[in-house]
Amino acid sequence: MNKHPLFIAFLCFAVATSACGRADSGKKTITYSRVVDLSHVIDTNIPLWPGDPPVEFEVVADFATHGYYLRRFSIGEHSATHMNASNSFVEGGRGIDAYPPESLVVPAVVIDIREKAAANPDYALTVEDVLDWERKHGRIPKGSVVILFTGWQYKWSDPKAFMGLDAEGGLHFPGFEGTTARFLFEERGVAGLGTDTHGLDPGQDTTFATNVEVARRNGIALECLTNLDQLPPTGATLVLGILRLKNGSGTPLSVMAFVP
Numbered sequence: 001m002n003k004h005p006l007f008i009a010f011l012c013f014a015v016a017t018s019a020c021g022r023a024d025s026g027k028k029t030i031t032y033s034r035v036v037d038l039s040h041v042i043d044t045n046i047p048l049w050p051g052d053p054p055v056e057f058e059v060v061a062d063f064a065t066h067g068y069y070l071r072r073f074s075i076g077e078h079s080a081t082h083m084n085a086s087n088s089f090v091e092g093g094r095g096i097d098a099y100p101p102e103s104l105v106v107p108a109v110v111i112d113i114r115e116k117a118a119a120n121p122d123y124a125l126t127v128e129d130v131l132d133w134e135r136k137h138g139r140i141p142k143g144s145v146v147i148l149f150t151g152w153q154y155k156w157s158d159p160k161a162f163m164g165l166d167a168e169g170g171l172h173f174p175g176f177e178g179t180t181a182r183f184l185f186e187e188r189g190v191a192g193l194g195t196d197t198h199g200l201d202p203g204q205d206t207t208f209a210t211n212v213e214v215a216r217r218n219g220i221a222l223e224c225l226t227n228l229d230q231l232p233p234t235g236a237t238l239v240l241g242i243l244r245l246k247n248g249s250g251t252p253l254s255v256m257a258f259v260p
Helices: 006-025 113-120 127-138 160-161 178-189 209-216
Strands: 034-037 054-060 070-074 080-083 103-114 145-149 192-196 220-223 237-240 250-251 252-259
Touching: 103 250, 113 145, 145 220, 145 250, 178 209, 192 209, 209 220
Parallel strands: 103 145, 145 192, 192 220
Antiparallel strands: 034 252, 054 070, 080 220, 080 250, 103 237, 237 252
């Protein structure tokens, strides 16, 4: 190797220039102090949307007979902590297997409406609620997933309370107003929405206005999240572990939050 001082100086300059180029080439970093799991444990007693298939487990191999342990399981695509795909609410929309991996790492914003939801289980987040939140925490960053913290995560162990079933079979839980969802996409450029209830839409909205808004944009739709009390209003990054089910309308989901 040439050890002439001018050659070495040139080599160091070239390496430094190359490194700077890489640093400016779109690299992203996640700085965090802790990781929070936002997914519920799946068992046979979890709350289910009316009419959805039950969660089932069957042992197909055990140590005594086979020398190892294995189960088969069955679960609906929209059960437990899950993500909805566009084709669930828009005919011909994107299946869950078609979401690119880079779309599954997203910054999170958390809007806490627990007091309003406790007073009115049918509460729907308004645009004014969003603007109030922004006055305290700043403008919602483009590309974020906006998560609604309703307090429903604490009802998970009581399926009837979680779904808010009334005597006529109606559902009662809070969610996003459809016009608010449209505002968030069109005026704030968000990547998607999430909630700790079983639906982005309030339980009484049978038009699924918010889910349709998300689906039309191939956005992120997260439902049945938990541990939202451990997230800050801004700054966390979500990593969404989907199952790439061919043409799936959704998938049970592992959601990890990296908290600064």
